[in-house]
Amino acid sequence: AKTxxxxxxxxxxxxxxxxxxxxxxxxxxxxxxxxTIGIVGESGSxxxxxxxxxxxxxxxxxxxxxxxxxxxxxxxxxxxxxxQMRSIRGKKISxxxxxxxxxxxxxxxxxxxxxETIRLHxxxxxxxxxxxxxxxxxxxxxxxxxxxxxQNYPHQFSGGMRQRVMxxxxxxxxxxxxxxxxxxxxxxxxxQAQILELIAxxxxxxxxxxxxxxxxxxxxxxxxxxxxxxxxxxIVEKATTDELYARPSHPYTEGLIKSVPRMDTTKKGNxxxxxxxQPPNVIDLPPCCPFHPRCHKAMEVCRQAYPLVKDxxxxxxxxxxxxxxxxxxxxxxxxxxx
Ligand code: SF4
Ligand code: MG
Numbered sequence: 143a144k145t146x147x148x149x150x151x152x153x154x155x156x157x158x159x160x161x162x163x164x165x166x167x168x169x170x171x172x173x174x175x176x177x178t179i180g181i182v183g184e185s186g187s188x189x190x191x192x193x194x195x196x197x198x199x200x201x202x203x204x205x206x207x208x209x210x211x212x213x214x215x216x217x218x219x220x221x222x223x224x225x226q227m228r229s230i231r232g233k234k235i236s237x238x239x240x241x242x243x244x245x246x247x248x249x250x251x252x253x254x255x256x257x258e259t260i261r262l263h264x265x266x267x268x269x270x271x272x273x274x275x276x277x278x279x280x281x282x283x284x285x286x287x288x289x290x291x292x293q294n295y296p297h298q299f300s301g302g303m304r305q306r307v308m309x310x311x312x313x314x315x316x317x318x319x320x321x322x323x324x325x326x327x328x329x330x331x332x333x334q335a336q337i338l339e340l341i342a343x344x345x346x347x348x349x350x351x352x353x354x355x356x357x358x359x360x361x362x363x364x365x366x367x368x369x370x371x372x373x374x375x376x377i378v379e380k381a382t383t384d385e386l387y388a389r390p391s392h393p394y395t396e397g398l399i400k401s402v403p404r405m406d407t408t409k410k411g412n413x414x415x416x417x418x419x420q421p422p423n424v425i426d427l428p429p430c431c432p433f434h435p436r437c438h439k440a441m442e443v444c445r446q447a448y449p450l451v452k453d454x455x456x457x458x459x460x461x462x463x464x465x466x467x468x469x470x471x472x473x474x475x476x477x478x479x480x
Pocket of ligand 1: 393432433438
């Protein structure tokens, strides 16, 4: 399948009174047609800022995309004018949020909002055509009696149904990329699973590339082809999902996998594993592995230099000193001590 979105060395910084926050610092990944990639990390890891950068929705000031490229349809969208970007955002690259009410207008019927969204991006589609397409999308996402329900207001739907409406709206423009930022955290577990299944199904059916942003590695296992684990603004491990579970290599990833709740252990009342310590403050971070204060395998070099990215084969990459050569560690230590 062809690559739909190619993110290269993205850097997004924020200026604060306390210093520069390197919220996203050199993130690279790509998504292909019909593929789902998971971006996993704790809050503050930079996953949401990554997503807002792709949509060019970073509030500036204080934020700024200071480096990198985001290639979509052969062009670097970071270089487009705001006007050009508007023809992509919400149409070719769509987004669904944790709270559907951030993208649904409470005062307008679903029919009105969906028809307007389609016609905003496709001027030559008639109202009737747009309405029919909207009804089809609602059926596709599993809204019963879609012809009738489309005349309702957002508050007339339950939380899960509203989430479905939002997904239908996001996909009604045949988006090529769908970004879902913690799309289900506000919903109960059964509905969560249904919504995620729905996104996966639509991605397969329509060839949509999906970027799923979540703090929950358990969610990723069920539906992503690839995973990027983020920590302190960087990707610390990237692999196919199977590979990541078979060979978790970064100590942080190991911790995340151990902390995924499992039915069998929680039932017995065992305490869940959790990673000790706090996520790092990313203001003026010195050169070091930002995970070192929480890492039980930390070495001297981890406190002195940022780890090299190592390719473990099959596209599995890890940024951790455990995988570097002795000579590389020695060189980093020598440089740090100058
Ligand atoms: Fe731990 Fe060092 Fe690897 Fe960082 S680089 S995760 S501190 S072993
Ligand atoms: Mg977030």
